[in-house]
Amino acid sequence: SAVISQKPSRDICQRGTSLTIQCQVDSQVTMMFWYRQQPGQSLTLIATANQGSEATYESGFVIDKFPISRPNLTFSTLTVSNMSPEDSSIYLCSVQDPTGGRGGETQYFGPGTRLLVL
Amino acid sequence: DAKTTQPNSMESNEEEPVHLPCNHSTISGTDYIHWYRQLPSQGPEYVIHGLTSNVNNRMASLAIAEDRKSSTLILHRATLRDAAVYYCILRDMKTSYDKVIFGPGTSLSVIP
Numbered sequence: 001s002a003v004i005s006q007k008p009s010r011d012i013c014q015r016g017t018s019l020t021i022q023c024q025v026d027s028q029v030t031m032m033f034w035y036r037q038q039p040g041q042s043l044t045l046i047a048t049a050n051q052g053s054e055a056t057y058e059s060g061f062v063i064d065k066f067p068i069s070r071p072n073l074t075f076s077t078l079t080v081s082n083m084s085p086e087d088s089s090i091y092l093c094s095v096q097d098p099t100g101g102r103g104g105e106t107q108y109f110g111p112g113t114r115l116l117v118l
Numbered sequence: 119d120a121k122t123t124q125p126n127s128m129e130s131n132e133e134e135p136v137h138l139p140c141n142h143s144t145i146s147g148t149d150y151i152h153w154y155r156q157l158p159s160q161g162p163e164y165v166i167h168g169l170t171s172n173v174n175n176r177m178a179s180l181a182i183a184e185d186r187k188s189s190t191l192i193l194h195r196a197t198l199r200d201a202a203v204y205y206c207i208l209r210d211m212k213t214s215y216d217k218v219i220f221g222p223g224t225s226l227s228v229i230p
């Protein structure tokens with residue numbers, strides 16, 4: 001299993017500013033994932049972050065808006081840049097435990113960061 | 119990518135069994151069936167997964183149709199703490215570290 005912590009747990013920000021969200025895992029993992037969950041909606045994958053390489057972004061998400069760092073195998077950050085009220089969401093960090101074998105990997109999620117942009 | 123279809127919402131009485139269905143008619147032979155759930159104000163958590171045979175663990179049972187085009191997550195005795203959104207997801211065993219894409223899931227309400 002993996003235990004994931006995120007900071008901050010919540011924040012209220014002004015439009016036009018940026019917020020960096022930290023994700024810490026208690027074990028080394030190859031890939032980390034960042035999700036967004038808008039109010040009342042399901043989770044949407046933002047990007048996949050591999051240590052030592054640039055993150056891979058999903059359609060509709062760009063690096064300028066959501067830059068990601070992955071400096072080591074236990075840590076990652078997601079920055080929400082130039083925020084607008086539409087960015088108000090829960091942002092979740094996630095990792096996979098590969099011990100279940102291909103297709104059987106268990107995904108673990110952090111508690112999320114609740115962001116409100118005014 | 120193979121997709122899944124689930125009812126938007128379901129209700130259950132407390133202490134009764136709950137059967138949460140999932141249709142995945144385009145499933146491939148290498149797709150595992152995974153279930154996650156998201157309790158209120160928490161991140162999703164793993165529930166169970168299987169390939170062809172029915173599976174049981176301490177949280178739930180997974181019944182997989184013989185043709186694998188549908189599956190059912192079974193909570194044997196619903197409690198109020200089981201009120202959550204349940205997601206049925208397919209994971210391809212051909213690809214390691216395949217990204218997990220969530221559908222809308224089924225919102226389960228448990229009535230005392």
